[in-house]
Amino acid sequence: MPYRRTPKVQERLDALRDSIVVAAMEQLAEHGYAGCSVAAVAERAGIAVGTVYRHFPTKAELVVRVFRQVVSREVEAVRAASERPGDAAGRVVAVFETFAARALKAPRLAYALLAEPVDALIDAERLEFRRAFRDVVAEHVADGVRAGVLPAQDAKITAAALVGAAAEVLIGPLTSGGTADVVELRTFVVRSLGGSDVRHA
Numbered sequence: 001m002p003y004r005r006t007p008k009v010q011e012r013l014d015a016l017r018d019s020i021v022v023a024a025m026e027q028l029a030e031h032g033y034a035g036c037s038v039a040a041v042a043e044r045a046g047i048a049v050g051t052v053y054r055h056f057p058t059k060a061e062l063v064v065r066v067f068r069q070v071v072s073r074e075v076e077a078v079r080a081a082s083e084r085p086g087d088a089a090g091r092v093v094a095v096f097e098t099f100a101a102r103a104l105k106a107p108r109l110a111y112a113l114l115a116e117p118v119d120a121l122i123d124a125e126r127l128e129f130r131r132a133f134r135d136v137v138a139e140h141v142a143d144g145v146r147a148g149v150l151p152a153q154d155a156k157i158t159a160a161a162l163v164g165a166a167a168e169v170l171i172g173p174l175t176s177g178g179t180a181d182v183v184e185l186r187t188f189v190v191r192s193l194g195g196s197d198v199r200h201a
Contacts, residue, residue: 017055019045025066029109033116036063060119067122070113071129077102079136088144089193095137096166096189100173100182107174114167114174130167134159141193151194162192 023045027036038059042049056062081098082091103110112118113129137159144150165188169181 016047016051020047020052020055020062021065021069024062025070025109028063028066028112029106032108033063033112033118033122036112038062058121060121063118063122064125067113067125067129070109071125071132074099074102074113075129075132075136078133082136082140088140088147088149089190091140092137092144092162092193093186093189095133095140096162096185099133099166100170100185103170104173104182110170111174115171130160130163134163137162144193153194158193162189165192 020041024036024041027040027044031040036059038052038056039049041062042052045052052062056065078095078098081094084091084094086094103114113126118126134156138155141150141153141158142155145152145155166185169185169188173182
C-alpha cells in the first residue's frame, strides 16, 4: 500500500519549501544569480544542503520558482498602475515608470530578472516574464488605437519593442545606480507610441 502523507506532514513540507524559496529570493536580491548557491540558500534558511535538494533537484529549478513568484508580483503591480485614470499613452507610461521604480528598489534582483547570465531553464522564464509584461502594455496600446488617440500600429509588436528597450535602458541604472536614463524613459515611451510629450517638446 503506497505511503500517503497526512495533512499535517504535507503542511510542514509546504512550509519548509516556502522557507527555501524565501531564502533563495533574499539571497538573489543581495548577491544575484551568481551568488545564489544552494549552499548559501541552505545556510540562510537554517537547513542542510540535502534538504534543499530534496525539494529542488537543481539550483536552476529553485531559481525558476523564485522568478515565477517575483514575476507574478511585478506583473500585478504594473497592471494595477496601468489601470489608474488617464489616457492610453499615460497608462503605458505608468507601466514602465512603475516597473523602473520597483526595479531600482531591488537592483540586484531586477538585474538577475532582466539580464544576468543564467541557465537556459531560467532564460525561458525570463521570456515568459517579457511576454506577460508585453501583454499588459499591448492591451493599452490597442485601446488607444481603437479610441483614435494613438496612431494605427500592431499593439503586440509595439509593446514587445518597448519592453525590450526598457529592459536595456534599465541595465545601466541597475548596475551603476544612476537614474538619468530612467528619467528619459518616459519621453521615449510616449514618442514611440506616436504621441508627444509637451514637457520635452
